[in-house]
Amino acid sequence: xxxxxxxxxxxxxxxxxxxxxxxxxxxxxxxxxxxxxxxxxxxxxxxxxxxxxxxxxxxxxxxxxxxxxxxxxxxxxxxxxxxxxxxxxxxxxxxxxxxxxxxxxxxxxxxxxxxxxxxxxxxxxxxxxxxxxxxxxxxxxxxxxxxxxxxxxxxxxxxxxxxxxxxxxxxxxxxxxxxxxxxxxxxx
Numbered sequence: 001x002x003x004x005x006x007x008x009x010x011x012x013x014x015x016x017x018x019x020x021x022x023x024x025x026x027x028x029x030x031x032x033x034x035x036x037x038x039x040x041x042x043x044x045x046x047x048x049x050x051x052x053x054x055x056x057x058x059x060x061x062x063x064x065x066x067x068x069x070x071x072x073x074x075x076x077x078x079x080x081x082x083x084x085x086x087x088x089x090x091x092x093x094x095x096x097x098x099x100x101x102x103x104x105x106x107x108x109x110x111x112x113x114x115x116x117x118x119x120x121x122x123x124x125x126x127x128x129x130x131x132x133x134x135x136x137x138x139x140x141x142x143x144x145x146x147x148x149x150x151x152x153x154x155x156x157x158x159x160x161x162x163x164x165x166x167x168x169x170x171x172x173x174x175x176x177x178x179x180x181x182x183x184x185x186x187x188x
Contacts, residue, residue, distance in 0.1 A: 034060040037083030039076070039148065040095040041067045041102065048095055051172050051179065060087055066102025066122050066144060067094055069151035077157055084161045092152055092165055094183075096145035097172040103141050138171075142182050145169040149183045 001009075017024040035058055038048045042063040049059055062079035070076060083089045096103075106123040110116055125147050126140050149169040152158050158165075169183030 028057060032057050032060070032087065034058055034083075034087060034089055036060065036091045036093050037080065037087075037089045038062070038093045038095050039064075039067050039069055039080075039152070041065065041097055041100055043097060043100065045099075045174055046095070046097045046172055051095075051177075060089060065118050066100055067096050067148055068102075068118075068122060069094065069148045069155065070121065071151075071155060077155075080152070080155070081157045084158065084165060088163075089165065092158075092167040094145050094148045094152065094167070094169045095172060095179075096141050096148070096170070096182075097174055098138050098141055099174050100137065100141050100144075103144050104137050106140075142171050142180075145171055146183050 014025075021027075036054075038059045038061045040046060040048045040061060040063050042065055048054075048061050048063075049056065052059070060079070060083045062076050064070075064073065064076065068076070069080075080092075083092070102119065102122055103126070105111065105115070105119050106126050111119055122144070126144060128147065129140065129143050146169055149167050152167050158167075166185045167183075168181070168185070171180045171182050172178075173180060
């Protein structure tokens with residue numbers, strides 16, 4: 001894809017939306033009231049709105065490599081705070097995926113510094129897997145989602161919310177398009 005193709009695709013998106021609802025963009029401009037805060041991977045194959053079939057405005061999304069809920073990530077902390085305390089979302093969703101380069105990257109001893117600074121904590125998280133780490137990536141990708149759900153539940157930004165917000169975990173299977181729930185609190 002080049003710049004011209006991107007411009008053409010964007011115009012088609014705009015035209016399609018306006019043909020269905022002439023006030024579509026005016027409505028978006030009035031504000032947002034998303035139901036979900038989604039922590040997702042920045043992998044280009046896993047756009048949260050697309051894979052969950054949600055329109056613009058339903059998901060407030062923060063993306064980083066391997067969907068990490070890091071206390072040190074100021075961008076994530078600010079996004080989570082805004083979602084919980086300002087937008088008052090109903091749910092938090094950690095959305096991981098199969099064939100995740102960030103999770104698979106932990107199997108390599110080291111990376112160039114900018115990547116290693118991010119991969120190293122992921123490697124530390126995955127080292128908590130009990131027993132011998134399986135060769136298949138899917139088990140560790142699922143484990144990573146569960147650990148990030150736990151991380152969110154223990155963060156000050158989350159615990160300081162004045163209400164209970166369920167934190168869900170799901171794994172999107174790139175190979176077949178299925179979304180698998182891996183961590184669901186009761187009554188979600």
